[in-house]
């Protein structure tokens with residue numbers, strides 16, 4: 001098998017991204033409080049269809065995802081089709097791959113185009129950290145099922161007596177790994193310790209992220225890729241990400257207490273992504289269909305890769321595994337890239353990955369390569385800031401990164417860019433995008 005990946009259909013058409021859009025990202029329980037992931041998904045898809053002036057009937061497939069589940073609407077993709085101006089006959093299904101979910105929805109649509117099953121598709125993701133599937137304790141859930149089956153009052157009473165007051169309390173979902181019980185923040189703490197990432201370096205990266213994101217907004221770079229979202233019942237709107245600290249002051253970062261290891265930790269609210277609400281989406285087409293319809297693609301997919309590692313220790317290392325594979329499949333080296341965009345789940349996780357990009361030992365021991373992936377040139381890295389500033393509505397981050405890389409490459413006159421992310425479950429995603 002060749003190492004190179006042929007991201008084309010049988011006619012040799014590349015996979016074109018013709019448009020990308022997102023809602024502003026809002027911190028938990030702020031602008032999108034009460035608006036669920038489906039409603040944000042519908043908002044962004046409706047606006048994307050309208051801005052790209054595409055006949056919705058031409059969209060043959062919609063693949064969408066969310067990470068925090070909405071039990072009433074498990075197939076968010078199909079609900080988006082039914083709840084927007086799309087054709088009811090549009091095929092739609094949902095995917096989930098933790099924080100890399102909309103990398104996956106993008107790849108699913110791309111692969112449908114590559115096989116020739118479709119010519120045009122829409123991909124994206126949406127998540128709400130404000131509308132949560134609040135559950136019940138395992139004991140209560142068990143008892144409720146038994147109660148339903150119990151025939152006599154005596155049996156019902158006996159079941160009810162099994163429960164204590166604690167068992168009746170609602171249970172919110174945890175941002176934690178199912179199999180280890182470790183929260184993402186605790187994993188970030190592990191990584192800070194393993195890779196000796198100092199608090200000062202974490203804070204400096206977060207400050208850089210807020211500063212660059214502020215500059216990007218002020219320069220007007222994000223206006224075309226972020227819509228104004230009108231919030232039901234339509235008395236309020238949000239037109240800018242609300243987590244970005246426009247007057248970020250480095251000194252104030254040092255004052256915060258660690259959030260996940262109160263005594264010995266270095267990971268704080270300021271150097272972690274906040275819990276966030278938002279949605280994003282892109283339209284993909286075969287190159288020839290895009291040209292026939294008169295679209296000027298914002299970018300093309302050159303290669304992609306997904307990887308997985310164990311979850312007990314330092315599992316947010318996805319970029320260090322997925323990036324070399326995507327580069328190899330594109331026939332490129334790190335230094336060939338014009339831009340490098342890495343999801344900043346936590347500053348500690350980002351800095352650990354950056355360190356391993358430059359490590360020959362890591363390359364030899366973990367990747368089976370005889371040279372490091374490469375040192376990251378900071379003038380190419382997260383040049384408009386990253387998730388630490390924008391926030392991270394889990395399933396929406398992938399298509400945010402993809403759109404942002406393509407549009408920034410365009411502003412720089414073209415080139416190739418990497419978008420990469422770690423994800424729960426020890427997963428990694430990387431995609432190389434090319435822009436003319």
Ligand SMILES: CC(=O)SCCNC(=O)CCNC(=O)[C@H](O)C(C)(C)COP(=O)(O)OP(=O)(O)OC[C@H]1O[C@@H](n2cnc3c(N)ncnc32)[C@H](O)[C@@H]1OP(=O)(O)O
Pocket residue numbers: 099175184185206210245248249252253256259268269270271272273274275316344345346392422423424
């Ligand atoms: C693959 C992946 O992506 S894994 C990542 C998945 N995501 C996560 O796990 C989410 C991680 N984040 C979290 O859980 C939460 O954001 C936490 C626990 C870190 C912090 O939550 P909260 O305590 O609610 O944060 P909150 O926004 O209130 O900030 C706490 C304080 O820090 C301050 N602060 C936050 N950011 C900054 C900053 N950049 N500069 C200065 N101060 C700041 C706030 O003003 C606040 O101060 P106050 O208490 O005086 O009001």
